[in-house]
Amino acid sequence: MNDAGIGGSAADRERPGRLGWRSFAPTVVAAWAVLVVYAGLIAAALTFVEPGGLLSVLSSSRTWYSVRLSLGAATAASVLGLLCALPAGYALSRYRFRGRGWVETVLELPMVVSPAALGAMLLMALSHPAGQWLQEHAVRFVFTVAGVVLAQFVTVLGMMVRLAQTAFDGVPVELETVARTLGASPARVFRTVTLPLARRGLAAALVLGWAKALGEFGATIMIAGTMAMRTETLPIAVYLRLSAADLPGAAALIVLLVIAGLGALICVRWLSGGRSHA
Structure with a gap:
């Protein structure tokens, strides 16, 4: 039996306690959703930033x-x-x-x-x-x-x-x-x-x-x-x-x-x- 069959891939062995993310894809999607929520809020604010207005405010x-x-x-x-x-x-x-x-x-x-x-x-x-x-x-x-x-x-x-x-x-x-x-x-x-x-x-x-x-x-x-x-x-x-x-x-x-x-x-x-x- 090869090493992968005994203990998983080399990458998995280097990360003890970690499981392949594909086994828990819904949870990974939820984690990314959190990022999307806050990134979306930042992006929404950036859409209102005008270069001229930004310089005016900063000066x-x-x-x-x-x-x-x-x-x-x-x-x-x-x-x-x-x-x-x-x-x-x-x-x-x-x-x-x-x-x-x-x-x-x-x-x-x-x-x-x-x-x-x-x-x-x-x-x-x-x-x-x-x-x-x-x-x-x-x-x-x-x-x-x-x-x-x-x-x-x-x-x-x-x-x-x-x-x-x-x-x-x-x-x-x-x-x-x-x-x-x-x-x-x-x-x-x-x-x-x-x-x-x-x-x-x-x-x-x-x-x-x-x-x-x-x-x-x-x-x-x-x-x-x-x-x-x-x-x-x-x-x-x-x-x-x-x-x-x-x-x-x-x-x-x-x-x-x-x-x-x-x-x-x-x-x-x-x-x-x-x-x-x-």
Whole structure:
């Protein structure tokens, strides 16, 4: 009996656990259908892009203000999110403590609650006496750039904590135990063993958090409003152009968001090891 009869083709042996796609053609068609749906949406937006209109939008000072604000706010929100996600994700990965189940449950809140509702809750919190005192004596959030960052931070925090937890789950506890038996303090173990081994997963969490913050709209509009050249992020700029029936202008801005989003996803795939499923 030849090798193919025993273990399949050489290509199949190089991919353990993989089956020939022809055996599951309907599932492959479904997978391609997902690609077609999103590729179709991108293609539909591109049909409204006019070369002259694209240049006009890209050369607009208002557009570049939105780009700078979006990039800056998303970066600030994702960095703050990572700073909170590091200790929270590590605690969820390593310890069993009272209330842990509730913490893991509320991490999914931004996924099941509308961003607009999340922003409304933020606005209500800022309307309470404690929130009013905070705005009067510390940082003003309503209709300000700080409000943009706050809305994005609250939206991405739960996802980033979950991703950080997953990254720490991938670090063997035995390595930390060995380091501690050799005399290293918990802080030193975290800094020299855990963080280096989880760095790719944490970097992916940062990139995904940044990309999600960049595209955040619902909570931002509730807190910061739609003030041109002040709180106008790229998603809000798209909304304002659509409100003015400027489809070519909106399509041009959508292209910028799509390029940024796809770039972030490609970066995450590279951080995950660059594995291709082709």
